[in-house]
Amino acid sequence: xxxxxxxxxxxxxxxxxxxxxxxxxxxxxxxxxxxxxxxxxxxxxxxxxxxxxxxxxxxxxxxxxxxxxxxxxxxxxxxxxxxxxxxxxxxxxxxxxxxxxxxxxxxxxxxxxxxxxxxxxxxxxxxxxxxxxxxxxxxxxxxxxxxxxxxxxxxxxxxxxxxxxxxxxxxxxxxxxxxxxxxxxxxxxxxxxxxxxxxxxxxxxxxxxxxxxxxxxxxxxxxxxxx
Ligand SMILES: *Cc1c(COP(=O)(O)O)cnc(C)c1O
Numbered sequence: 001x002x003x004x005x006x007x008x009x010x011x012x013x014x015x016x017x018x019x020x021x022x023x024x025x026x027x028x029x030x031x032x033x034x035x036x037x038x039x040x041x042x043x044x045x046x047x048x049x050x051x052x053x054x055x056x057x058x059x060x061x062x063x064x065x066x067x068x069x070x071x072x073x074x075x076x077x078x079x080x081x082x083x084x085x086x087x088x089x090x091x092x093x094x095x096x097x098x099x100x101x102x103x104x105x106x107x108x109x110x111x112x113x114x115x116x117x118x119x120x121x122x123x124x125x126x127x128x129x130x131x132x133x134x135x136x137x138x139x140x141x142x143x144x145x146x147x148x149x150x151x152x153x154x155x156x157x158x159x160x161x162x163x164x165x166x167x168x169x170x171x172x173x174x175x176x177x178x179x180x181x182x183x184x185x186x187x188x189x190x191x192x193x194x195x196x197x198x199x200x201x202x203x204x205x206x207x208x209x210x211x212x213x214x215x216x217x218x219x220x221x222x223x224x225x226x227x
Contacts, residue, residue: 004032005039007217015204015211022066022193024214026051027221033059036217045087045212049075056082068152068212070124073097080105087112087152087193087212090124092134095146102145110149112193115174117167118156125153128174135182148183150191150209151175155199164199168206 011021024045025033033044037060046052047069056065056079064084071086073094079086080101089095089111102109116125126134134140140148153171155164175192183189195203195211203211215221 002035003219004035004217008036008039008041011213011216015200019204019208020210022068022210022212023217024068024196024212025055025218026069026214028218030055030059032218033063037063043084045214047088049078052083053078066212076101077104080107080109083109085110085112085149088114088124090114090126092139095140095143099143099146108145108147110147112150112152112191113148113178115151115153115171117153117171117174119163120156128170128177131174131178132181135178147188149188150193151178152191152193154196155194155203157198161199161202165202165206168194168199168203168208172207 008023015021020043022043022045023036023041026047033055042062043064043066045066045068046055049071052065052067056063065082066085066087067079067083068087070090071088071094076097080098086098086109089098095111098109098111113131114125115131116127151171151174153167155167158164171194172192179189191209192207193210193212194206194208197213197216200208200211200213
């Protein structure tokens with residue numbers, strides 16, 4: 001068995017079967033992706049439109065591609081025909097463009113609302129109150145070509161596991177508030193995408209339904225360490 005298959009096997013034995021594993025393959029080669037594919041992996045995540053398009057073009061058609069990175073509205077149309085889940089919806093404008101492009105493509109696109117839970121200022125995403133207001137005002141009413149499946153968030157990159165845990169709790173509680181107030185009749189609103197290589201075990205303990213794992217499956221993305 002190769003390393004990638006072995007890493008996946010380890011991960012699968014380490015998270016409950018109900019938690020989906022998205023293999024984050026950004027910067028990784030088609031060969032690496034095929035090693036994961038051949039061990040049964042079908043969900044892959046990328047964070048750049050061009051890379052996603054190129055890989056989708058040459059890799060097996062039954063791969064479910066997730067978009068994880070910040071998505072510019074003018075690039076939505078390049079991925080809309082094939083993307084399986086857009087996890088990084090971070091503005092109402094983007095949601096609206098995904099809806100109209102999906103309409104043109106004759107499909108309904110699954111989306112997650114990215115919520116900003118980390119301390120870093122640079123991370124994209126909605127604030128929980130901002131989202132409550134969007135749904136309160138009915139701004140998404142009539143967007144019939146999107147299916148909002150849940151939320152996604154990234155914790156602060158830190159060794160302080162209590163801080164990470166509390167950020168994941170904040171994401172879970174934002175999910176629950178949205179669910180209670182605006183999605184209580186919608187069984188499809190059921191995903192909490194949280195947890196990466198360094199913090200997925202905490203995320204699972206805090207209610208993650210989907211973890212996004214890159215380096216733990218494929219190895220470090222940049223082996224040349226800066227001093
Ligand atoms: C790169 C990336 C991951 C995976 O990161 P690892 O630490 O390598 O597991 C997960 N989510 C998003 C949004 C990413 O950009």
